[in-house]
Amino acid sequence: MSRRGGSPAVHGREEVKGVALRGVEASAVRRRIHGVPNLGDLERAVMHRLWAAAPGWLTARDVQEGLTTNPATTTVLTVLGRLERKGLVTRERDGRAHHYRAVGSREDHVAELMNDALGTAADRTAALARFVGSIPPEERARLRDLLE
């Protein structure tokens, strides 16, 4: 089965279940297809590595050794720097070595995304547009009560 062409929905749906469940492995598959490793894939892979090691601290070298794609150390450092700026990774200096750790667990972050997606976050903005429509502002509090 070709991975491109055909009806995107039929195709995509079959494909996406596999992709979603296999996560990092699937990224490697896609890289083979498209030939170019991209920064997004690498960020995801680095976060998975840090989450797997949590609550322990890892050096850039530890992170690099855990990745199947063998990126250069400088690339791993760049990615760690980006993740640190985004507030997803924290860094501590121990002598000459820098140690990295994920800020919050994977589950915490998924919960945060789902809160936004379901309209249960306290935030009074229209940051995203939900398929089911927006929740009236005065109902947000009731909705949060229902969920607790």
Place this chain on the structure above:
Amino acid sequence: MEVAALALLVLGVALAEPVSRALAAAHWPARDPVGALLVWQAVGLAGGLALVGAGAVYGLAPLGPDLPAALAVLATRPEALLTVGLPHLLGLVLGLGLAGWLLAVMGATTARTLRARRRHCDLLDVLATPWPAVPGAHVLDHAMPVAYCLPGRRARLVLSVGTLEALDPAQVVAVLAHERAHLRERHDLVVLPFVAWGATAPFVPGMVQAQVAVAALIEMRADDVATAHTRPVELACALRTVGGAVPAAALGSFATALDRRLARITAPPAPLPGPLRALVRLTAAALVALPPVALLVV
């Protein structure tokens, strides 16, 4: 100039309350969502301009027969402002204060929205998997069905694994078409001022009704675009499935809004006839032109 100030005040108050309430309760917007959205933008813009303008015009009335003349006096002799008297000075302060407040609220909401989007996008980058078959779409590994889009420079379409499991491919296409319409027509910018002012002035019923009405209208519009691409039954099924699974389904007002949308998709009302659609757009343009004409001419 006092007459112009009074006319602007009446116009501003009328738009903020009785006109907004009537527009929110009207049935025709469901037959012409785009026209109705234009009228809402015009009502918001004209209402704000009229109220700010009323204060400014009344405040400067003693300085000249019309606003340009008064401003010319003010430009050559700024100290003339002190001679207008307390009531006029108060009007000026109120008008400028309202303008400052409206702009500050807009700015703060915009900043908060952009921050929330950036955070959401950063998390998506490490948690959601890009969907190669659908450019710009990402899949979130969660069993609960959700579908949404994140507008802006880094626009994203997001579906959860739960959605992909609950819907068949034609229904997924309908959901994607609906969300793409939101992104393409920048509905986030259409709702932004109403969200901003509705959130900070919940004591003005017109503003809250405007926010709810505009939110409903962008969904109607996106539904119309989606049903132009797919069969309405696919969109309705998808909406029933995804809508029924969210916690908000337990809320009365949310369920009512969902039922209205489903009814409109399955039995769409006849679109407004051409001449009426033209009239709606002309009305919107005339509304926006009204306050500047009153400010400069009267």
